[in-house]
Amino acid sequence: MDGGSQTTARQTFDQNGRAVGRRGLQTRQRLLEATAELLREQGMRDLRVVDVARAVGTSPATFYQYFKDVREAILRLSEQAAEEMPDIVNLIDGPWRGQSGLKTARAVVDAVIRHWDTHEAVLRVRNLSADEGDPRFRRVVRDALSPLVDRLSAEIRRAQGAGRVSPDVSAAAAAASLVAMLERMASYHAQLENRGVTHSKLVETCARILFQTVTGRSAP
Amino acid sequence: MDGGSQTTARQTFDQNGRAVGRRGLQTRQRLLEATAELLREQGMRDLRVVDVARAVGTSPATFYQYFKDVREAILRLSEQAAEEMPDIVNLIDGPWRGQSGLKTARAVVDAVIRHWDTHEAVLRVRNLSADEGDPRFRRVVRDALSPLVDRLSAEIRRAQGAGRVSPDVSAAAAAASLVAMLERMASYHAQLENRGVTHSKLVETCARILFQTVTGRSAP
């Protein structure tokens, strides 16, 4: 027991190590959703356990039955958000050669942006917590992103083999850079769109940087 | 008076609107540095005014003489960090054509990383606060980055004019994407370097993506 509420394949346990049933899971989930909502509205610094409990119409004691503290709730939300990642990975597995490569790139960019639009506040705090050094959050970020990074990395190495990408490039670093760009742009795109860059132009532009860097080819 | 301690060309005022002299400026600066230090050590969520005061060996009342709250201190730190930006902008104004273009790109990447290494915690919280919608932080970010973005954007438009970059790309979006990539990688590079990507490989890789995207040319 590491103090967190543990979710295995079938069973979830509360802070006392007791099994959580159907009803409990529902309450737990409502607490998580309220946490996400308040994170969006008030920001991380002003998020209070008491507020979360109030929002769900329950008592603080209930919150503590399922989570050690607010950070843990955010950690669980990060894990839930990460469940969407396989869909994005599937897109990356699409074709990268020829015309359809650019299409693949567009689909990936679009998917990452939608992922962020859905989980905005949670993902931001997740990344901050990881950057601040919290190993649990580092792990979630790593688990979420490494399939993406690894796929892109492999594709880049292929392009290097074909002589289209310089051997001076580190495939791993390039892949990480691209994912970094996608994430930051996904969290930032609304602000850019307020300043006159249309959404589709933005997607197209990111897609082309992605395509170019991954394949070493200029987009058609 | 908007409630913040205002710094004009020569004069700083405290929370009561009184002029701050030499001695006061020193105390104020020590409070700022302690804030930055604690931000690094404890993270944003656990940063307390009382801790900052204690760290400087002064009383909380002194802190409130200069800042409305912790956020404002972080805002001032962000402004101070931004004073380094002109140095980076100078680098961007270097040559982008031919061999030396890649050198320019490397210098820019390196400078951004060093900037982040110095102000790590402050810049992270600055960006989070901006993303969370705080208009004062949005403004600081904008003021800090737009010279960079604008320069890159102009250079990309030049490459478009010469037919080396597709007209389907938005120069503004591409420039913003590159800066987004640089920032995120700058805040992330230490973690990557722990996983076997050397620092120089990382710089080289980012520089090549930057060079390629800005000029439309494959790096030499």
Place this chain on the structure above:
DNA sequence: TGTACATCAGTGAACGCGCGTTCACTGATGTAC
């Protein structure tokens, strides 16, 4: 060079609030027979 006055700088001490946290308890649900 000295004195008086204005302003700058700093703080002790206190207040009150509200948050985190816990415990002992009640009520709800499930299941064994």
Place this chain on the structure above:
DNA sequence: TGTACATCAGTGAACGCGCGTTCACTGATGTAC
């Protein structure tokens, strides 16, 4: 189908701490003459 028992679920109420914040005050510094 009914009863007893085990376990799941939820909470009221309270505690105490520590943080944010303020005020009235003292001490330091500067400057006018």
